[in-house]
Amino acid sequence: MELTQEYLDLVDSVRDFAQSAVAPVSAQHDRDKTFPYEVVAQMGEMGLFGLPFPEEFGGMGGDYFALALALEELGKVDQSVAITLEAGVSLGAMPIYRFGTREQQERWLPDLLSAKRLAGFGLTEPGAGSDAGATATTARADGDEFVINGAKQFITNSGTDITSLVTVTAVTGEKPGGGKEISTIVVPSDTPGFVAEPPYDKVGWHASDTHPLSFTDARVPQANLLGDRGRGYANFLSILDEGRIAIAGLATGVAQGCVDECIKYARERKSFGKAIAEYQSVSFAIARMESRAHVSRMAYYDAAAKMLAGKPFKKEASIAKMVSSEAAMDNARMATQIHGGYGFMNEYLVSRHYRDSKILEVGEGTTEVQLMLIARSLGLPA
Structure with missing residues (x-):
């Protein structure tokens, strides 16, 4: 380690x-x-x-x-x-x-x-989030082109001035045994019929670019098919497994950042004649926060080590993502409490962490999805 x-x-x-x-x-x-x-x-x-x-x-x-x-x-x-x-x-x-x-x-x-x-990653739709198999966006073959129709939502980096493309999942046909054939297709941002709709008014992550996307007879070459036809859903799931390690690293940083801010504040803020760091209730609260950050760090280190060694890491990535995102949210909540009224002021970093952290328990697979994946790895009904 x-x-x-x-x-x-x-x-x-x-x-x-x-x-x-x-x-x-x-x-x-x-x-x-x-x-x-x-x-x-x-x-x-x-x-x-x-x-x-x-x-x-x-x-x-x-x-x-x-x-x-x-x-x-x-x-x-x-x-x-x-x-x-x-x-x-x-x-x-x-x-x-x-x-x-x-x-x-x-x-x-x-x-x-x-x-x-x-570039953006167009998986989630109005009716298809964790249930990505419910994908409704279609890509119909027409000559040497795909004609794409549908919508995506909550797509990061999809509408900036420097966005060049979004890779989307779309139904390209039916599997031989029945069911949707889902493929991934690269759609350049200047494709006619592809629109990044106005950005969302979000609770947090205010400086991150997030848009709903619409596709109306958007035509791209069939050469823009990414990977094998019909493997789009499986390929995106593997990308999400890797991404959960990255999200866990980010969330661990949030958890640790809240600890760091609280240590500084508790040493400076005085109450009843002494620094609040001298009160056991405060020092114990920060100690619990540090413990959460430490466990989160070890979890994503472990998942990354297995991934780089070429070993199965799906369960470990889910554990890391779940543990770290909950640690970030719990630490942000406690950091706001320790800061008292100042923690409710946007000028303080902990207030921003409090607003921003909730989405860490949702994005790239909710906590419930991580529990499902962990349970399945144990041979339990999910």
Whole structure:
């Protein structure tokens, strides 16, 4: 569980960047609900969007664990920035790297790995969330093109000025034995008939880009099929398994960030003549918060280690995602309590963590989905 010097150097670099470049502008972007283009550009220059990709496509030649470590540091100070990186890598570029043809990889990856462009991951629909098999979006073959009709919702990085594409799941036919044949198709953002609708008015993640998408007779070449026809749903599920490790890293950062903020505040804030850190109720509360962050970190370290070793990791990824997202929410709630009235003021980071953290228990598979997957791995009815 000890980090190599290479990992430690990465952590130090991202921590310095988070504190010096991200933290000073976070509150403003959150208040104005503006996308942090300047921060994304800097992360691109640092190579963060290319961390787990080979150098031949412009990547850094690192691994998924390196991405999770970077997300932990960013998550401490700004969840919107962290989720922009997480979605840009694991949901945007990774499907093209994992399942794309050489031509697709060479066409799309260089710009995605440098953050000159972003990509979205179009799975969720108005009637198909955790039940992704209920996909209603269709892609009808017409000559050498697909004609796409349908809608997606809650899609991250799908409507920015630098969004280049969204990879979507769509019904392309019927399986031989019955049931929907679901495939994945790359849809460039400038495709006629493809519209990123106005952004959502969200509870949190105000500086993250999230849109509903609509497709009305949107035509793309059949060469934009990503992976084997009919394997789209299975391929996206594997992408989600990996993504849960990344989300766990982000959520661990949130949990730890709440601890760090509370330690500083408890040492400075005085009540009845002494720092509130001297009261056992406060120090014990922070100790529990630290315990949650530690357990979350060990969980995602373990899941990442199994993944990188080529071992089954679905159960461990689900455990890490569930434990860390709950830790983030619990720590954000307690951090707000420790800060008292100040914790209810948006100028304090813990208030933003309180608003932002709830979605961590929902996105990339709800807590209930993680419990279902864990139960299934144990041979229990889910």
